[in-house]
Amino acid sequence: MSRRVLITGATGVLGRAIITRLSSNPRGDLVIYSPGRRDELDPLDLRYCEQIFDAIIRTKPDLIIHLAATFSSDFDEAFTVNVNSAWHILKTIEELSLSTRVLLIGSAAEYGVVSADENPIMESRSLRPVSIYGLTKAWQTDLGYLYATRGVNVVMARIFNLIGPHLSERLFIGRLHRQIKELLSGDRKKIEVGPLSAVRDYISVNDAVTQLLAIADYGEAGEVYHVASGEPITMRDLLAQELAAHGLEDSIVIEGVGLSNRQGYDVPSIYAEMSKTMSLLKKWGCHVTN
Secondary structure (H helix, E strand, O other): OOEEEEEEOOOOHHHHHHHHHHHOOOOOOEEEEOEOOOOOEOOOOOOOHHHHHHHHHHHOOOEEEEOOOOOOOOHHHHHHHHHHHHHHHHHHHHHOOOOOEEEEEEEHHHOEOOOHHHOOEOOOOOOEOOOHHHHHHHHHHHHHHHHHHOOOEEEEEEEOEEEOOOOOOOOHHHHHHHHHHHHHOOOOOOEEEOOOOOEEEEEEHHHHHHHHHHHHHHOOOOOEEEEOOOOEEEHHHHHHHHHHHOOOOHHHEEEOHHHOOOOOOOOOEOOEOOHHHHHHHHHHOOOOOO
C-alpha cells in the first residue's frame, strides 16, 4: 500500500538523496510529495503557519520528514525555521487528529559541552548546547517529546556529521570540497583550515538516508535515535582521506586558529553510541557501510 510522504527541505543534499531512494524503492509503495516539486506543491515558506497547515491539509501525508533547517546564528531566523516550523507541523497534526508519522531531524550540536570520557554519547545524555543552531534543535526535540505525550506519532533522528558532495559551506566538509575544487582548477594554491585535533563522527549521506528511513519505519514514538557511524575520527585524518581521494598531499594544508569559521566553544571529542539505531536497521534488514 502506497504512502504519501511530505518532505520539508527537499531541495537540500539530504532531501534529494531521500527522494532518490524513495523513488527507486522496488516495492513501489511510496509516493513523494515535496514542496517545490513540479505538479505537487507551491514552494513552502516555513515562516508562515498557514502554509504549513495548507500543505498538510492538501497532501494528508502518511509521513512527514522535517529536514528544513538553518545554520544561521541569527536567533530570530533560527527560532522561526528550527523551532516554530516544527511546532506548527506537530500542532496541525494534533488539531486535525491525523495519524501522520512525523520524523524530526535533530543534530549532535544539541549535546553541546561534552568531555572525552562521556563518549560514545548516548541519546539519553543531557543537552547543553553552545550554539544558536544546537539550542534551537534541542528545543525542537523538546517539542517532539511534548507532542508524543499528547498522542502525536513523532520520532526524532539526531544526525552527527555528514560526508558527501555539495554540502553546505557552513560545514567543514563543504568548505573543504570547495577549496579542493578551487585548487584543482588553479584558483588557489593552498588548503586553509582551522585546528584539526577535534574528534568527530562522520557518516555518508547514503548511509544517513538508510538510517533515517529505518527510524521513520521502526522508531518508537517519542524516542531519539542517532544517525551516525559510531566511529571516531580526527579532523586531521578526515582531511587526509579527502585529500588522498583527490590525489593531493597534505603538504598543501595551512592550519590555523584564525582560519576556522567556528565561534565560541568547540567540542574536542564527540561520537555516537549506535545500539538503538542498529536495532532498527536489523528490523529493516539493512547494514551500514561507510
